[in-house]
Amino acid sequence: DEFRELIVDQSGDTIVRLKDVATVELGAEEYDTQVRYLGQTAVFIGVFPQPNANIVDVIDGIRSELAAIKAELPAGLDADIGYDASAYVSNAITEVTTTLVETLLIVIAVIYLFLGSMRSALVPVLAIPVSLIGAVFLMQVFGFTLNLLTLLAIVLSVGLVVDDAIVVVENVERHLRDGLSRIDAALLGARELIGPVIAMTITLVAVYAPIGLQGGLTGALFREFALTLAGAVMISGIVALTLSPMMASRMLPDAQHQERGFAGWANRRFDSVRNLYGRLLTRALHARPAVYLVWVVLSVLTVPMYMFSPKELAPTEDQSVIFGIINTAANASTDHKAVFAKASEDVMLNAPHAKLTFQLMFPATVGATLGADGFSGVVVEPWGKRDRTTSQLLPQIQGKLAKIPGLQMFVTVPPALPGGSNFPIEFVITASAPETQLLEVARAVQAKAAQSGLFFFPPIIDLKIDQPQDRLIIDRDKVGALGLNLAQVGADVAAAVGGNFVNRFNMDGRSYKVVPQLQRSDRLTSEQLKRIHLRVPNGEMIPLAAVAHFEHKVVPRSLNRFQQQHAVKLSGISARTLDQALTFLEQTAAEVMPPGFGIDYTGESRQLRTEGNKFVPAFAMAILL
Numbered sequence: 001d002e003f004r005e006l007i008v009d010q011s012g013d014t015i016v017r018l019k020d021v022a023t024v025e026l027g028a029e030e031y032d033t034q035v036r037y038l039g040q041t042a043v044f045i046g047v048f049p050q051p052n053a054n055i056v057d058v059i060d061g062i063r064s065e066l067a068a069i070k071a072e073l074p075a076g077l078d079a080d081i082g083y084d085a086s087a088y089v090s091n092a093i094t095e096v097t098t099t100l101v102e103t104l105l106i107v108i109a110v111i112y113l114f115l116g117s118m119r120s121a122l123v124p125v126l127a128i129p130v131s132l133i134g135a136v137f138l139m140q141v142f143g144f145t146l147n148l149l150t151l152l153a154i155v156l157s158v159g160l161v162v163d164d165a166i167v168v169v170e171n172v173e174r175h176l177r178d179g180l181s182r183i184d185a186a187l188l189g190a191r192e193l194i195g196p197v198i199a200m201t202i203t204l205v206a207v208y209a210p211i212g213l214q215g216g217l218t219g220a221l222f223r224e225f226a227l228t229l230a231g232a233v234m235i236s237g238i239v240a241l242t243l244s245p246m247m248a249s250r251m252l253p254d255a256q257h258q259e260r261g262f263a264g265w266a267n268r269r270f271d272s273v274r275n276l277y278g279r280l281l282t283r284a285l286h287a288r289p290a291v292y293l294v295w296v297v298l299s300v301l302t303v304p305m306y307m308f309s310p311k312e313l314a315p316t317e318d319q320s321v322i323f324g325i326i327n328t329a330a331n332a333s334t335d336h337k338a339v340f341a342k343a344s345e346d347v348m349l350n351a352p353h354a355k356l357t358f359q360l361m362f363p364a365t366v367g368a369t370l371g372a373d374g375f376s377g378v379v380v381e382p383w384g385k386r387d388r389t390t391s392q393l394l395p396q397i398q399g400k401l402a403k404i405p406g407l408q409m410f411v412t413v414p415p416a417l418p419g420g421s422n423f424p425i426e427f428v429i430t431a432s433a434p435e436t437q438l439l440e441v442a443r444a445v446q447a448k449a450a451q452s453g454l455f456f457f458p459p460i461i462d463l464k465i466d467q468p469q470d471r472l473i474i475d476r477d478k479v480g481a482l483g484l485n486l487a488q489v490g491a492d493v494a495a496a497v498g499g500n501f502v503n504r505f506n507m508d509g510r511s512y513k514v515v516p517q518l519q520r521s522d523r524l525t526s527e528q529l530k531r532i533h534l535r536v537p538n539g540e541m542i543p544l545a546a547v548a549h550f551e552h553k554v555v556p557r558s559l560n561r562f563q564q565q566h567a568v569k570l571s572g573i574s575a576r577t578l579d580q581a582l583t584f585l586e587q588t589a590a591e592v593m594p595p596g597f598g599i600d601y602t603g604e605s606r607q608l609r610t611e612g613n614k615f616v617p618a619f620a621m622a623i624l625l
Contacts (some may be wrong), residue, residue, distance in 0.1 A: 004019035005017055056089060126247065135153075161235070167197070312578040318383060320383065323375070327372060329407075341374065343404045349378075360375045376409065425582065425605055426570075435559070463556060471550065570585065
């Protein structure tokens, strides 16, 4: 109200106040961003954890803060967590923990069935928690956390850490059946196996350790997995040569007990298996040339089998969410976007197993930077409450979205590995040539990709030369003749249409910007802007058209650069593997690109091309060691 009463002019007794020439209202700073949540208008706050932060701890802190915020919200307002990426992580950790318990039970049952005695089974069974405690200690030393990869390493190590202990127990039992006492059998059995146990332990550590020593994404992801697994195996070797013989000398039944009951039955069955194995081994040793031939053939066949195997960076995971990338026309207004965005949101809301939806429409400047005019998503019910995966829901949702005019929306699922890409396929064509020539090459590749059947939809080209632009050309001679200067003309025009704030005011203890601007209905076209009036030194008002005119042309929405060259990116989703799609794009680009053009990759595609063969040296090193 105080702003409305401000005096802007006075002539005699006539006072012109701001409310007489302008509409003064408390509004938003800008209206180009639109956010909707579950079909309602909303405000979006994105929280991104730092690289070294624990996402589960972050979401726990957000939930506690959100509860305090909700308690202070006025009536009619509510706050909720729209999309929680940590839910997938928490569910996966729960699944891995359940698998760990099941693995322990299965391993214990198998050990008992094969050893035939609970007292004999306790020796390798007790080696499991001791080895795992040692592995967790090593995790603390290395600064690792309990995450999916370290838990997976622990699950795998459950089956590995008992191997050495089982071998020790079997060897001690063999000496017991030969008539030795428990202590003598344990000492002799452990001494006989010092070399084999150390050799097995070093072999396994040599296989896993090179994975953790790699660089790049592969090393960052699997370092904790490899070193945790190698640490558990190393601890199990120590346990097998120290704790297991000591326990065997105290807990193993004597030779007479081993021949009675279930233990005797199991031993007799294994004696039969051992005898059969001995006969087969003798025959194999007598046919060494044939065995060597089979080994050589299988070894050689691994090379073509590897070369022709489909390749991808990581398998697609069902994370119970589907994302949508929205593209609109370059000259689409905010109202135009809102109508068709609402239609796409209805499709998401009515998707099978939909739990909640969210949608963000970006301003044109932000959209040009991100390569998308909006972002949408639908969170579906957890795995156990639906009969279809998110990948199976994609075609149905995409088919309905394709029928909506006024915008393009392509749905995808988040990548299994973290990254900043919108789509798995991000293929870049670079050159020093003009953008128009780059666009021609990209469209040729896009057309062939659409005909190949390898893509769910034609790859999206991020270079769009369709942005209408009106350039204000000021006649300097006329400006000078009227006594004006370019700075004054620019300031008057900017104040009318620029939307910049000129100062701030205080209300209820908070500071707000003051933004002068023409009404939206008066600045929709360049013809309307020509009617903006400028004050000349003699006090008269002249229209902007008297000293300037507009030039109309079409320009790219954004000028993209990659490795300091002009670039255009093709993005999409492969109907087969990522490697097959990229190989097709590479071959097609080589056919249509003129000299001086090159190709590159971003996002998941770049990781596949740079990291895809890094396991080969590690595999070769493991074989050599």
